[in-house]
Amino acid sequence: MTTALREQICLLAKSMFERGLTGGSTGNISARTEDGGLLVSPTGTSFGRLDPARLSHFDAKGTLIGGDPPTKEMPLHAAFYDTRSTAGAVVHLHSCHSVAWSMMPDVDVDNFLPPLTPYAIMKLGRVKLLPFYRPGDPAMGDAVRGLAGKRSAVMLANHGPVVAGKDVEAACNAIEELEDTARLAMLMRGIPARMLDETQVRDLVTHFDVEWDD
Numbered sequence: 001m002t003t004a005l006r007e008q009i010c011l012l013a014k015s016m017f018e019r020g021l022t023g024g025s026t027g028n029i030s031a032r033t034e035d036g037g038l039l040v041s042p043t044g045t046s047f048g049r050l051d052p053a054r055l056s057h058f059d060a061k062g063t064l065i066g067g068d069p070p071t072k073e074m075p076l077h078a079a080f081y082d083t084r085s086t087a088g089a090v091v092h093l094h095s096c097h098s099v100a101w102s103m104m105p106d107v108d109v110d111n112f113l114p115p116l117t118p119y120a121i122m123k124l125g126r127v128k129l130l131p132f133y134r135p136g137d138p139a140m141g142d143a144v145r146g147l148a149g150k151r152s153a154v155m156l157a158n159h160g161p162v163v164a165g166k167d168v169e170a171a172c173n174a175i176e177e178l179e180d181t182a183r184l185a186m187l188m189r190g191i192p193a194r195m196l197d198e199t200q201v202r203d204l205v206t207h208f209d210v211e212w213d214d
Helices: 002-018 074-083 096-102 118-124 139-145 168-188 198-207
Strands: 028-032 038-040 056-058 064-066 089-092 128-130 153-156 160-165
Touching (some): 028 168, 038 074, 096 168, 118 198, 153 168, 160 168
Antiparallel strands (some): 153 160
16 A cells, blocks of 8 residues: 555646646655555655655654655644644645735735635635744744644745645645635735625535634
């Protein structure tokens, strides 16, 4: 199963890279193995050229047992795994529209994405906008831990989104929905768009059992 998971991580990462969701050597991805360990994208690698055999491999105790050195954002990934028992994978991108939306002065820090479509609500719940931190700063992990596992997704201001999912496919699908919704928000900025109202949002939250309230 580890071989299949390695290949799946690289396939999904390459797909996101090829569609411009993260460029160069930006972004990082991790997933739980069946024995409680982790597979993680190595530091300084491109999503477009990940090697399944060289993914960083941690055992269930958090010891690196194989592959290349991991991404410098390990504290960020660890914070999600440690606070969300349902987290089977974590993805972090430098996706353009979500970063642009994080720079807007009137964005709601407690509910980063406006209710434009049902899908971000269903896949992400409410997304927390965190302040800017230097890339690799362990304080990002501390900020996620401060949410006590109540959010599956955060947006790092001027940096990029981070999403935890039940598995690597779910996490990738959710972070793509985050970027798509941010893109819509930027397209509709300054236009009096008809967004979903509170009753419609609550219906979605109830019907799909979405994590929503603190």
